[in-house]
Each structure stands twice: as structure tokens, then as C-alpha cells.
Amino acid sequence: MPRITVTGATGHLGTLVIEELLRRRVPPQDLRATVRRVEKAAHWQEKGIDVRPGDFNDPDALKHAFAGTERLLVISTDAVGQRIDQHRNAVMAAREAGVKHIAYTSLVDQGAGESDSILAKEHRATEVIVRESGIPYTILRNTFYAEYLLAPVVQALDRGVCASSVGDAKMGGAARLDMAAAAAAVLIEPGHENKIYEITYPRAWDYREAVEIVSRVSGRHLEYKPVSPEELTQILQGAGVPAETARMIVGMEAPLRAGHLSKVTPDLERMLDRPVTSLEQIARQMLAETQVQTPEP
Ligand SMILES: NC(=O)c1ccc[n+]([C@@H]2O[C@H](COP(=O)([O-])OP(=O)(O)OC[C@H]3O[C@@H](n4cnc5c(N)ncnc54)[C@H](OP(=O)(O)O)[C@@H]3O)[C@@H](O)[C@H]2O)c1
Structure with missing residues (x-):
């Protein structure tokens, strides 16, 4: 099982x-993958991993999906x-299935502005459900993916200017x-039972640094242009971005502007069996995926 x-x-x-579990030599027969659509997981079955349907809207399916498992990552x-x-639904099914340890991917502590965000509200409510389930737990409070934060910087390469309304805001x-x-x-x-980790880059960085890294790694000129939210809306619309999308992009920068993603801790660095992936490595990978030629490191 x-x-x-x-x-x-x-x-x-x-x-x-x-x-990563396979890389760390966990045998495939020790693993189960739960998915919404089993046909999308044929590659896992081919590796010998047990695949079960587990739509979070379907409590009965979840009970079957988690039956017999000891450690569960939700x-x-x-x-x-x-x-x-x-x-x-997932946590209750885990309890009924007798899961011994539950880990949950939550959201980094966003400080004082946290109560404004629906993302934070949902994650904090789930954390309470997990903690009150009685199952030994680990909360992994993930910060934002650097890949998401760097995407507008990489996309700005074609224009040579990265305009952003986040100014010098720090992010982790x-x-x-x-x-x-x-x-x-x-x-x-x-040793991870009943712990809450804040999973972040080990130090704070900002868009000025990100622009310098992306420019250096790509070998192309890129400059940073801090602007107000209103100016960014105009720039985006001037570049043909529909008004609604422009508003959405500027809105997505709001938590960054407010410094809500500035938290950094050593938790991630301590948990890995290798160095943390550097911003430069992330940028290099993203450029490779977008077919941008980069000079040798
Ligand atoms: N830290 C960040 O910056 C960040 C950014 C975006 C999202 N997130 C959060 O982190 C999670 C994982 O990130 P990711 O990059 O893996 O996102 P992702 O690629 O969009 O994966 C989302 C996963 O949720 C599954 N899912 C959606 N509805 C479900 C349901 N009703 N029952 C069971 N599974 C369901 C999806 O199943 P299918 O494969 O069938 O679609 C997919 O596997 C996201 O779902 C989101 O909560 C974090």
C-alpha cells in the first residue's frame, strides 16, 4: 500500500x-498520486505510481483516494x-482514512494587510481546519513563485524597459x-510534525535587482522604470493591452506595492538538501523556456 x-x-x-520524491529514492510503489482526471496521469501510472481519482468536490472519492496512506500532501x-x-473535504477524508500526517500548502504570512486578501482568508481558514483535525500536521506557507514575479521582467525584454508600479518594494x-x-x-x-514553515527566498529582492539579473543573463539591454499605478495603466493601454486586462495587471501588483510579500525566513534554505535555486538560475531557466538566447554562464 x-x-x-x-x-x-x-x-x-x-x-x-x-x-523530487523519486529523485530522493522513494520507490514508485510507495507513492500515490490523486488527480481530478486519471487520464491526465498516465505518465505516473507508467512509472508504477498508484493513481486514484480525488476531486476535492467529491468527499467519497477522496476517502477512497486517501485510504491506507500514512503521509498526505494536500x-x-x-x-x-x-x-x-x-x-x-480533503482534511475530513484524510481523518476518516486514518492518515498519520497531513501537510498543506498555504500562503506566506502577509503581515498587517493580510485580512484584505481572499487568498489569505482561504488559506488561514484551511490551516484552522487542518490543525483542528487532530492529525499531526505541517503547514507549508509558500510565498509567491519567483517565476510569477519575474515573468513581467522577462516579458519586458522585447521593449527594453520594465515599467512597474511596485517601486522598490521587497519580495521573497x-x-x-x-x-x-x-x-x-x-x-x-x-521531525516536521506540528510545525508551520514560512517558505521564502532566504533574502528579500526587488524589481531593480530582477531587471539587472534578467538583463545580464539575457545579454540584452533592460532598464527599470518605476511608475505610478495610473501611469502603468496608461503605458499598458498605450501598448494595446485591453483596459480590463491593464486594470487586472496593475491590481495584481497591489500586494507587492504594499509590501505584503516581503517576508523572508531561513526555513526553505534549512529544509533543502542542496542550495536554494538562485534568482539568476530561475531567470536563466525562464529565458531558456521562452527561447531567448543567453550567453554561457
Ligand atoms: N505560491 C504561488 O505563487 C502560487 C501561485 C499560483 C497558485 N498557487 C497555489 O498553489 C497551488 C499549486 O500550484 P501549482 O503551480 O501546482 O498550480 P496549478 O498548476 O494550477 O495546479 C493546480 C492544481 O489544483 C488541482 N485542482 C483544481 N481543482 C481541483 C479539485 N476540485 N479537486 C482536486 N484538485 C483540483 C488541479 O488539478 P488539474 O491538474 O486536474 O487541473 C491542479 O493539479 C495552486 O493550486 C494554488 O492554490 C500558488
Whole structure:
């Protein structure tokens, strides 16, 4: 019977967690992947991993999905607005299935502005459900993926100017791969029971530094242009971005502007069995994926 179960196993993070568990020599027969659509997980079955359906809207399926497992990683779904009920279903099913240890991917502590954010509200409510379940738990409070935060910087290469309304705001974004590695560590190592980790890059960085890194790694000119939210809206619309999308992009920068993602801790660095992936390595990887030629490191 598989010892370790990972939900969201066809998503980006779930895929990386399973790859990391295999890299750390967990035998495939010790692993179970739960997914919404089994046909999307044929690659896991081919590796000898047990695949079970586990839609978080279906409590009966979840009970079957988690039966017999000892350690469970619940990866938060992307259904913002429905997640408290979905996550409650998963935690209750885990309890009924007799799971011995539950880990949950939450959201980094955003400080004073936290109560404004629906993301934070859903994650904090889920944390309470997890803690009150009585199952030994680990909360992995992930910060934002550096890949998401760096995307507008990489996309700005074609224009040579990266305009942003976040100014000099600090952020602790880290590689998604590293967050997956931290989750995998929790699933296979002892000593993580009843702990809450704030999973961040080990030091704060800002867009000025990100622009310098992306420019250097790509070998292309890129300058940083801090602007107001209103100016950014105008710049985006002037570049043909529809008004609604422009408003959305500027809105997405709001938590950064307010410094809500500035938290940094040594937790991630301590949990990995290798150095944290550097911003430069992340940028290099992103440029490779977008086919931008880069000079040799
Ligand atoms: N830290 C960050 O910057 C950041 C950014 C975005 C999201 N997140 C959060 O972290 C989670 C994992 O990130 P990711 O990169 O792996 O995102 P992702 O690739 O979008 O994966 C989302 C996962 O949630 C699964 N899912 C959605 N609805 C479900 C349901 N009803 N029942 C069971 N599973 C369901 C999806 O299943 P399918 O494969 O079937 O679609 C997918 O596996 C996200 O879901 C979100 O909660 C964090």
C-alpha cells in the first residue's frame, strides 16, 4: 500500500513534488498520486505510481483516494472562492482514512494587510481546519513563485524597459521547484510534525535587482522604470493591452506595492538538501523556456 499521497499530481507543483520524491529514492510503489482526471496521469501510472481519482468536490472519492496512506500532501486547489469547502473535504477524508500526517500548502504570512486578501482568508481558514483535525500536521506557507514575479521582467525584454508600479518594494519569491523540494522533505523526513514553515527566498529582492539579473543573463539591454499605478495603466493601454486586462495587471501588483510579500525566513534554505535555486538560475531557466538566447554562464 503506498505510504505517501500527493494531491494535485497533474498540476505544476504536484508534478515537481513527485519528481523530487523519486529523485530522493522513494520507490514508485510507495507513492500515490490523486488527480481530478486519471487520464491526465498516465505518465505516473507508467512509472508504477498508484493513481486514484480525488476531486476535492467529491468527499467519497477522496476517502477512497486517501485510504491506507500514512503521509498526505494536500496541495491547495486553484478554485479561489470555493477552497475552504474543498480543503475541508480533503482534511475530513484524510481523518476518516486514518492518515498519520497531513501537510498543506498555504500562503506566506502577509503581515498587517493580510485580512484584505481572499487568498489569505482561504488559506488561514484551511490551516484552522487542518490543525483542528487532530492529525499531526505541517503547514507549508509558500510565498509567491519567483517565476510569477519575474515573468513581467522577462516579458519586458522585447521593449527594453520594465515599467512597474511596485517601486522598490521587497519580495521573497522563491523557485517553485524549491517549494516542491521542501514539501517532499516534509513527506519523507521525521521531525516536521506540528510545525508551520514560512517558505521564502532566504533574502528579500526587488524589481531593480530582477531587471539587472534578467538583463545580464539575457545579454540584452533592460532598464527599470518605476511608475505610478495610473501611469502603468496608461503605458499598458498605450501598448494595446485591453483596459480590463491593464486594470487586472496593475491590481495584481497591489500586494507587492504594499509590501505584503516581503517576508523572508531561513526555513526553505534549512529544509533543502542542496542550495536554494538562485534568482539568476530561475531567470536563466525562464529565458531558456521562452527561447531567448543567453550567453554561457
Ligand atoms: N505560491 C504561488 O505563487 C502560487 C501561485 C499560483 C497558485 N498557487 C497555489 O498553489 C497551488 C499549486 O500550484 P501549482 O503551480 O501546482 O498550480 P496549478 O498548476 O494550477 O495546479 C493546480 C492544481 O489544483 C488541482 N485542482 C483544481 N481543482 C481541483 C479539485 N476540485 N479537486 C482536486 N484538485 C483540483 C488541479 O488539478 P488539474 O491538474 O486536474 O487541473 C491542479 O493539479 C495552486 O493550486 C494554488 O492554490 C500558488
